[in-house]
Amino acid sequence: MTIVRTTFTEVNPGLGDGADPVTTEIIRQALCAAAEHMKQSLIRTAFSPIIYEALDFAVAFYDTDMCMLAQAPTLPAFMGTLGFCVREAVEGVGGPDALAPGDVILYNDPYGTGSHPQDAAMIVPIFYQPRPDEGHGDEEVLVGYSAIKAHWLDIGGKDPYCTDTVDVFQEGTIFPGVKLYDAGRLVSDVYRMILANSRMPEAVIGDINAMVAGARAGGEALVALIRRYGLDTFRRCVARMYAHGEALVRGWFERLPDGVYRAESVIDSDGVNDEPIPFGVEVTVRGSSVTVDLTNCPDQVGGPINCPLPSTVAAARIAVAFLAGAGEQPNEGHFRPLEVVTRRGSLFHPVRPAPCFMYGIPSDHAIELIIRALADAVPGGVPAASGGDINALVWWGNREATGEPWADGAPHPVGQGASRHADGASALMYISESATRFTPAEVWEVRNPWRIERLALAEDSGGPGRHRGGLGLDLSFRVLEDQYLTSGLARTKLAPWGLEGGLPGRPNRLTVEYPDGRRVDYALKTRIFLPKGSVVHLRTGSGGGYGPPAERDPEAVRRDLREGYITPEHARRYYPHAL
Structure with missing residues (x-):
């Protein structure tokens, strides 16, 4: 039995010391506005109602450490998963050194996205040309990533939407981090593979083009923001912004009594076998930190309700943001007080090739159960x-x-x-x-x-x-x-x-x-x-x-x-x- 602890630690501690609080808040709001610009670009150009009407997508910016800078109000379920998408997508094409301006990476491996293959991610690395007075040389600098994850109507699964798959290979065509655009040029082989593996290629291609346009628009907005304040000021203010988010959440948890809080429930079935699936959650509050333990669950099951680690983390993040986020648009700092504990090979940390098309069922159930567990710690507060x-x-x-x-x-x-x-x-x-x-x-x-x-x-x-x-x-x-x-x-x-x-x-x-x-x-x-x-x-x-x-x-x-x-x-x- 392998226990896995997923934590969110501070990067470059002390970098934000001395950052001007007013400038920090302006940059925080500008990042949120840039993410909203990316969101609106996608909505206005998408082909499918599931994107432009239902808003089944998420858009966000990440820094070079894969920490979330900002996310527009879209799909919270993707909030904890996009960082995993960016990291795995970049590694899939050879790491940051293999990136160039104009690249667009396609990634939809369920074990990196936390979702079914239809929830595909487009990642655009963002490069910035420093001004001569900034002291960063003449080369363009990688400053972050814009990412969009959206639901495609079909990508070659056994059915357009599946509740009865028995392995991940039945669930759709997998693109494990490939360049759709290489230095600005369309990779036609990848493009043709997408077309060949969809029952509705026109809809999918229309949505892909919208995702690419939206992610590029986001990248342009981020570069404009950095150019306005300079790279060093931007990075110091981001570090202070993360610290504020962390302090906000820690302040909420440190008001709770230290202790271990538990709740249990039952999932209807796994979609293949009609047997109930009991599981429990344990939430430990120690000082200003919180640990969500989801090891009290069955081993991975035969039907597609297995929940990959990124979506398990997302469930914990959503519950924490709901309770302690004070209604703010979250960034990476909000989740530094959180640790998520899972058991490899289990319902909440399956391993390939376990099916996971309906991953959202245990993930949604876990959100509600985390909140229920804390009812005893916060009387009247949930x-x-x-x-x-x-x-x-x-x-x-x-x-x-x-x-x-x-x-x-x-x-x-x-x-x-x-x-x-x-x-x-x-x-x-x-x-x-x-x-x-x-x-x-x-x-x-x-x-x-x-x-x-x-x-x-x-x-x-x-x-x-x-x-x-x-x-x-x-x-x-x-x-x-x-x-x-x-x-x-x-x-x-x-x-x-x-x-x-x-x-x-x-x-x-x-x-x-x-x-x-x-x-x-x-x-x-x-x-x-x-x-x-x-x-x-x-x-x-x-x-x-x-x-x-x-x-x-x-x-x-x-x-x-x-x-x-x-x-x-x-x-x-x-x-x-x-x-």
Whole structure:
């Protein structure tokens, strides 16, 4: 058994001493603005709605030590993984010495990205020509990397989206760090390989071009910022910026009682074997440091829910940022107080060739469990459970009129857990995808052969409590042409827990109503054939309640009745004191 400890240590300690705090804050905000510029460049040029509508991507800058300078508000699940992507991509092409201005590296190996191969990364090394007065010579200097990781509709897996793979080779074509552009020139062999390994090459190439354009735009913005302040000032201010992020998070944890906090839960299944998978998390607080231990889990499993190390680290990072980040856009400094402990060969640190297409299921579950474990350390400081899943659905087929292939996919919102202070929010994306968007029905219906027949908050779904859980979503699609669907639902058996006497919410559920009248429930299921006239009913999970229902404000109950959030029957059952 090999235990692995992943830590984030200070690079060049003391470099930030004496950096001007005002200049530091200007540079921090400018880095965030540059990342936002990169994000908007991608959105405006992407081909697929999963990128430009759902925002299933992340963009960030990294310095030459692979530390995160800034990330735009996009997909938090990729927050802890892009650094791994950059490091492995650069090593794949021979290291920093093999890089040149104009290079663009493609990388999508699941064991370096932490994701399935469809989540591909484009990395652009950023070079800066120092001014003569800066004392760095006449050669261009590598100053960092811009990186974009985004979901492609298809890259040659056994299906466009898979819940039943048994090894990583079934999940898609792998590019383990290759130059797509070499010193500014397109590498046509790599380009043709991408085209040859996709069912939807036009969509994928359109998104690749958008990713390249966005990463290059980000690089230009970073160079402009460094040119304005000079390389030495920029580096000193970045070091101070990291130190501030570290101090912020350490300040939150040092207010907690030292101790070991634990929580346990169960994953529905691994997608291949219909057996529940229990696991636990242990969170240790010592002074201003925190250790998240995920060794109390099964060995890697036969189905594709294994979670590679980068996404395990991302889960811990998201939980820490959620609790201690004070709403700031994070940088590497925020994660220096964190240590992540894993066991090689296990569910949260699998080794090749274990399948990992649905890595997000244990990762999302771990986020919620880390927060649950700290409920004992922070009484009243954490919320009840949410619907706990992104409820991913991916659709594809060939259009009736033309025979052309099509595909689309999206996450779907869940109810959030109630807290000591308020009811849970209704129908928001789960925390791992909290910056993504719910694709508008109008976009879906224009592009895809289905009709939205119901889209509503689910009455009575929120967990009862002094503060009730947020409502889930009821969504029904009527299928207008024969097509296929992959359901990526998790948390279909485990009801979202309440806290401090609050009651559970409802779990996630997917039901297909076939034209012959059959109704079949699915959770993790690949390539469900949907004949024309079928109706797909998605019922996303809700949030758990907080505090005893008998303590709910009667006016809040009456308001929920007026708004249609609960029915009279629900009120009589859980809130009779208010009637």
